[in-house]
Amino acid sequence: MAEFETVTVETDLLICGGGMAACGAAVEASYWAKKHGIKVTLVDKAAVDRSGAVAMGLSAINQYIDLNSGNNTIRDYVDYVRNDLMGITREDLVASIARHVDSTVHLFEKWGLPIWKDEQGNYVHEGRWQLMINGESYKVIVAEAAKNALAEAGGEYYERVFITHPLMDGQKCVGAIGFSVRENKIYVFKAKATIVAMGGAVHVFKPRSTGEGFGRSWYPPFNSGASAFFTIWAGAEMTCQEVRFIPVRFKDAYGPVGAWFLLFKSVATNAYGDNYMQTNAAELDKWLPYGRVKPCPANLRNWLMMLDVMEGKAPIYMQTADAIKRIAEQAPDEKTAKRKLRELESEAWEDFLDMTISQAILWAATNVEPEKRPSEIMACDPYFIGSHSGASGAWVSGPEDLQNEATRDEYFWGYTNMTTVDALFAAGDASGASSHKFSSGSFTEGRIAAKSAVAYVVDHNEPPTVDQAQVDELKAKILKPLETFQQHKDATTDPDINPNYIRPKQHMYRLQKIMDEYAGGVSAQFKTSDKLLEKGMELLGYLKEDSEKLAAQNLHELMRCWESVHRMYQADAHMRSILFREETRWPGYYFRSDKPSIDNKNWLAFVNCVYDRDKDEWTMMKKPVKYIVAEVEQQLSEAGG
Amino acid sequence: MPSFVIPDKCDGCKALDKTACQYICPNDLMVLDKDKMKAYNQDPQMCWECYSCVKICPTQAIEVRGYADFVPLGASATAMRSTEDIMWTIQFRSKEIRPKRFKFPIRRGVEEGKAQPFDHYPTGDDDLKSPTLMCEPAGLNTERGPVKFDRVPTI
Ligand SMILES: Cc1cc2nc3c(=O)[nH]c(=O)nc-3n(C[C@H](O)[C@H](O)[C@H](O)COP(=O)(O)OP(=O)(O)OC[C@H]3O[C@@H](n4cnc5c(N)ncnc54)[C@H](O)[C@@H]3O)c2cc1C
Ligand code: SF4
Ligand code: SF4
Numbered sequence: 001m002a003e004f005e006t007v008t009v010e011t012d013l014l015i016c017g018g019g020m021a022a023c024g025a026a027v028e029a030s031y032w033a034k035k036h037g038i039k040v041t042l043v044d045k046a047a048v049d050r051s052g053a054v055a056m057g058l059s060a061i062n063q064y065i066d067l068n069s070g071n072n073t074i075r076d077y078v079d080y081v082r083n084d085l086m087g088i089t090r091e092d093l094v095a096s097i098a099r100h101v102d103s104t105v106h107l108f109e110k111w112g113l114p115i116w117k118d119e120q121g122n123y124v125h126e127g128r129w130q131l132m133i134n135g136e137s138y139k140v141i142v143a144e145a146a147k148n149a150l151a152e153a154g155g156e157y158y159e160r161v162f163i164t165h166p167l168m169d170g171q172k173c174v175g176a177i178g179f180s181v182r183e184n185k186i187y188v189f190k191a192k193a194t195i196v197a198m199g200g201a202v203h204v205f206k207p208r209s210t211g212e213g214f215g216r217s218w219y220p221p222f223n224s225g226a227s228a229f230f231t232i233w234a235g236a237e238m239t240c241q242e243v244r245f246i247p248v249r250f251k252d253a254y255g256p257v258g259a260w261f262l263l264f265k266s267v268a269t270n271a272y273g274d275n276y277m278q279t280n281a282a283e284l285d286k287w288l289p290y291g292r293v294k295p296c297p298a299n300l301r302n303w304l305m306m307l308d309v310m311e312g313k314a315p316i317y318m319q320t321a322d323a324i325k326r327i328a329e330q331a332p333d334e335k336t337a338k339r340k341l342r343e344l345e346s347e348a349w350e351d352f353l354d355m356t357i358s359q360a361i362l363w364a365a366t367n368v369e370p371e372k373r374p375s376e377i378m379a380c381d382p383y384f385i386g387s388h389s390g391a392s393g394a395w396v397s398g399p400e401d402l403q404n405e406a407t408r409d410e411y412f413w414g415y416t417n418m419t420t421v422d423a424l425f426a427a428g429d430a431s432g433a434s435s436h437k438f439s440s441g442s443f444t445e446g447r448i449a450a451k452s453a454v455a456y457v458v459d460h461n462e463p464p465t466v467d468q469a470q471v472d473e474l475k476a477k478i479l480k481p482l483e484t485f486q487q488h489k490d491a492t493t494d495p496d497i498n499p500n501y502i503r504p505k506q507h508m509y510r511l512q513k514i515m516d517e518y519a520g521g522v523s524a525q526f527k528t529s530d531k532l533l534e535k536g537m538e539l540l541g542y543l544k545e546d547s548e549k550l551a552a553q554n555l556h557e558l559m560r561c562w563e564s565v566h567r568m569y570q571a572d573a574h575m576r577s578i579l580f581r582e583e584t585r586w587p588g589y590y591f592r593s594d595k596p597s598i599d600n601k602n603w604l605a606f607v608n609c610v611y612d613r614d615k616d617e618w619t620m621m622k623k624p625v626k627y628i629v630a631e632v633e634q635q636l637s638e639a640g641g
Numbered sequence: 642m643p644s645f646v647i648p649d650k651c652d653g654c655k656a657l658d659k660t661a662c663q664y665i666c667p668n669d670l671m672v673l674d675k676d677k678m679k680a681y682n683q684d685p686q687m688c689w690e691c692y693s694c695v696k697i698c699p700t701q702a703i704e705v706r707g708y709a710d711f712v713p714l715g716a717s718a719t720a721m722r723s724t725e726d727i728m729w730t731i732q733f734r735s736k737e738i739r740p741k742r743f744k745f746p747i748r749r750g751v752e753e754g755k756a757q758p759f760d761h762y763p764t765g766d767d768d769l770k771s772p773t774l775m776c777e778p779a780g781l782n783t784e785r786g787p788v789k790f791d792r793v794p795t796i
Contacts, residue, residue: 361718
């Protein structure tokens with residue numbers, strides 16, 4: 001096998017990832033690092049300009065509290081998030097992000113991001129919390145600010161380095177290890193503090209399209225569970241690993257529906273024109289008190305739609321033509337109506353072109369003119385995205401000043417956004433139980449984590465101890481798939497079919513099949529049960545064993561091998577957490593047939609877990625949900641919860 | 642075949658040490674065939690159709706053909722990105738529908754490369770342990786609304 005050079009990078013603060021949260025961390029850390037003489041290093045598996053979920057751009061900033069307007073308070077946002085997640089939310093973390101996010105958005109504007117404004121110069125809201133943007137270059141602009149910040153503070157960034165594992169000194173994280181996907185080089189990053197911001201995970205479950213369109217998942221195929229694996233492997237307590245996210249989007253290409261529902265006030269119906277939110281409204285009483293909150297939680301909206309699908313009332317349609325007609329009718333005269341229609345048309349197409357170009361192609365290929373006829377929508381497949389309407393991630397400390405008597409002991413242990421592992425911080429999709437951060441909130445959480453990580457470095461300014469034996473062991477482990485391939489490739493005439501090894505693609509397919517059929521994927525209509533999960537976990541055990549036989553032909557495939565291993569740990573945590581929580585709480589995300597209802601008495605609690613890598617054992621635990629906003633308890637008892 | 646390369650247009654980025662499409666693809670899909678000096682997508686099944694490669698290619702050699710497993714043939718979305726805006730042309734499958742053209746801004750007021758990260762607002766205190774982030778509390782405020790903050794709010 002080819003020789004691999006080991007490159008050692010010594011730094012003070014290491015940021016793993018180059019997405020929204022990581023760029024926020026880079027900007028904020030650089031600001032404080034400059035004052036305190038600290039070195040910041042960022043490492044991304046791709047090119048920061050176009051990496052992560054915002055690679056293509058976005059058409060909206062989904063979190064803006066607009067505190068200055070006086071219309072909204074931090075509390076309002078906390079209420080919204082808690083209710084959307086059926087009560088399972090770390091209010092301290094949500095409030096922590098919400099109180100800073102407006103300043104982030106104002107900085108985005110200073111950096112050149114075009115945010116829509118009305119005639120009076122006010123931001124144009126898509127919905128209560130969302131702002132419309134011309135966001136094709138959103139990520140490019142944010143990356144530019146991050147790189148300029150690093151440059152000003154004497155920091156540096158590495159691209160095309162895939163991070164595989166944390167480096168540990170006992171219970172403390174002392175950096176990370178990975179490899180270049182371009183050259184034969186192993187990278188060893190030694191750091192006094194590490195921030196994990198490598199996004200969430202897709203392709204853990206089988207997507208709906210399995211041919212060429214396999215990569216057209218809603219969530220980008222390049223976020224593959226690195227954050228989850230990194231924190232799990234480090235021994236960090238993980239939370240909400242059962243709270244996956246299944247968005248409802250335009251069918252097949254997964255174009256966004258937000259502008260249609262919120263900005264254009266469109267309605268979705270079943271094939272017979274019934275609005276399932278109305279006809280199935282009685283179902284909401286089964287999910288109290290959250291079934292009656294406004295707005296209706298995302299997973300319950302999904303659920304009411306799925307009920308119609310299961311009853312054979314599909315296709316489900318977004319009634320685009322009706323919505324456009326209604327808006328045009330409001331115009332005072334024909335000329336204004338015509339102008340308004342042109343504007344709407346352009347806005348509708350921009351919504352896709354800024355963030356889901358495939359949907360524009362699909363509309364064009366099926367001759368859709370939204371003003372003339374409706375378009376199909378559908379639930380996608382399950383994703384792990386703690387920053388959106390899912391909640392999976394690491395369990396992190398909240399800020400001290402946002403705790404009350406009840407929460408302080410449970411939710412605060414020092415540095416904000418530090419995991420339960422010393423010197424290891426998490427933000428964005430990597431941190432859990434603080435949903436609805438989206439792009440702006442993830443960036444903001446990266447900033448919060450960075451400032452507190454800098455404080456950690458200042459307080460613990462001693463060089464990290466990295467044991468060479470650990471590095472050598474990991475290096476051998478990381479490169480093993482290349483060796484396995486070379487060793488056995490000539491045993492058969494077809495490099496793909498060989499009894500001695502498994503190629504990463506087949507490994508991923510096996511994982512997806514297990515998850516799809518046993519853990520409530522698309523084919524199972526998102527339903528599972530204790531028995532199915534137990535069987536699925538048995539099969540996952542074999543996959544885990546076979547992972548030792550992964551084979552890679554080149555560096556690109558080596559990355560695919562590790563992506564699949566990362567996803568496998570996310571899958572493991574997911575199945576265990578669904579099994580541990582003996583109820584169904586988010587029916588539109590998954591349904592446990594053996595425990596078909598919500599149980600507020602026993603399960604208004606977090607499901608957390610910890611992995612012990614030496615013993616290969618998981619510990620599951622229940623952690624209390626404690627609110628900092630008191631009225632909720634009241635609401636719950638009124639609902640008989 | 643999500644993203645594809647037109648051989649006559651691709652010049653292999655003139656054999657510079659890295660090609661633009663390979664540099665940018667977030668999923669590491671674009672590679673250069675060094676014998677032919679032409680780029681190709683090494684695993685179209687993992688392509689997100691994000692257009693990052695399309696937008697960056699200096700010779701407009703990359704296009705996207707919708708995923709054949711669910712997209713009927715004959716339509717296209719073509720992008721032309723400059724430093725300030727992006728022009729789109731949407732071609733429908735039916736030639737009876739006139740192609741649509743849109744132009745959207747991509748950045749405003751700040752020249753490419755010039756985003757200055759710090760100092761847009763004063764930072765309230767130098768205390769590493771306070772909740773005040775860079776540019777706060779001043780950066781929380783706007784001229785628009787009645788509520789003003791002189792420190793980072795709590796709940
Ligand atoms: C389709 C879609 C539409 C969305 N629409 C909106 C919207 O309209 N408005 C809004 O505000 N939000 C939206 N969001 C949410 C927003 O994109 C996310 O909340 C945000 O990007 C999360 O930030 P992050 O830093 O956690 O992850 P990301 O921004 O995804 O960044 C992850 C980073 O980690 C890197 N990485 C991954 N693995 C490794 C590894 N092993 N080694 C090194 N680096 C690695 C990636 O390359 C990337 O740089 C949308 C998300 C999706 C998927
Ligand atoms: S960027 Fe364009 S010209 Fe350069 S190698 Fe890629 S396809 Fe060819
Ligand atoms: S469209 Fe995006 S994912 Fe596909 S090859 Fe181009 S850059 Fe890569």
